[in-house]
Amino acid sequence: DAGITQSPRYKITETGRQVTLMCHQTWSHSYMFWYRQDLGHGLRLIYYSAAADITDKGEVPDGYVVSRSKTENFPLTLESATRSQTSVYFCASVLAGGHNEQFFGPGTRLTVL
Amino acid sequence: AQSVTQLGSHVSVSEGALVLLRCNYSSSVPPYLFWYVQYPNQGLQLLLKYTTGATLVKGINGFEAEFKKSETSFHLTKPSAHMSDAAEYFCAVSERDNAGNMLTFGGGTRLMVKP
Numbered sequence: 001d002a003g004i005t006q007s008p009r010y011k012i013t014e015t016g017r018q019v020t021l022m023c024h025q026t027w028s029h030s031y032m033f034w035y036r037q038d039l040g041h042g043l044r045l046i047y048y049s050a051a052a053d054i055t056d057k058g059e060v061p062d063g064y065v066v067s068r069s070k071t072e073n074f075p076l077t078l079e080s081a082t083r084s085q086t087s088v089y090f091c092a093s094v095l096a097g098g099h100n101e102q103f104f105g106p107g108t109r110l111t112v113l
Numbered sequence: 114a115q116s117v118t119q120l121g122s123h124v125s126v127s128e129g130a131l132v133l134l135r136c137n138y139s140s141s142v143p144p145y146l147f148w149y150v151q152y153p154n155q156g157l158q159l160l161l162k163y164t165t166g167a168t169l170v171k172g173i174n175g176f177e178a179e180f181k182k183s184e185t186s187f188h189l190t191k192p193s194a195h196m197s198d199a200a201e202y203f204c205a206v207s208e209r210d211n212a213g214n215m216l217t218f219g220g221g222t223r224l225m226v227k228p
Contacts, residue, residue: 031214040122042203042220043157090156094214099145099164099207102216104156 002026006091006105013081014113021076021108023091031094032074033058033102034066036087043090049074050096081112115140119204119219127227132176132191134222136204139185144206146187147216148178151201160202163187174198199226 004025013019023032034046045058047066055066063085065077074093078085088109092102120135138144145164149157161172168180174197178189187204204219 040220043218045215048215092157097214099162100214101147101159101162102157102214104149104158106156107154 004091004093004103004105006089006108008108009106010109012111012113015082016080019078019081019110021078021089021091021110023074023076023105025072025074025091025093025103027093027095027103028071029093029103030071030096032068033092033094034064034074034076035090035092036060036085037090037107038087046076046089078110081110083112086110086112115144115206115208115217117204117206117217117219119202119222121222122220123223123225125225125227126194128196129193132189132194132198132224134189134202134204134224136178136187136189136219137185138187138204138206140206140208142209143180143182144208145214146178146180147205147207148172148176148187148189149203149205151203151221153200157203160189194224194226196226196228199224 007022033048035043044060049055049068090107091105094102116139118137147162148160151157161170163170163180171177176191201223203221205216
């Protein structure tokens, strides 16, 4: 499928477990992003990547790990999930250039019990 | 650091009424400006953006926004609300020297449309 996809769409896990959220885009966009969306906080940037093997922290990176071995994939891992990481997670991608729009995936709703 | 303020986390209008969603940014250098819409259980999609040129920007679904440098504002309007406009709206900015299009989002405004 063309575009940007996320999997799974819904995930329930327990405190302390490792969870990986997947993001895949078909446009070969250089930049990719992970956001979390929480009531009262809007969207907050977790990590971003400018190209394969180049990643950097965003506003709220603690407790998360990312990798980008291929341009099209940008997985987000919660190494030891906590209840505070219950959220909706969005992946996005964009062509380089500040005037370009980011394209968002459909989101993953994660619940940590 | 850049900040974006959306006045009113919830706005309610009647069908057919004017929609006005407010957005102010903090940068002294005008950034690139975006409005995104999020329908329930979906990702964000672009409504419109301002990069340069004409300060009144038209977007999809009859929305438009006007960049006012003196007021550091980029308010979103639609002359006549439709039930299908009920959604959450996010204003976002990207600084002009930002090759990676790092976006700073406002807190969002949930628009409710009453029949």
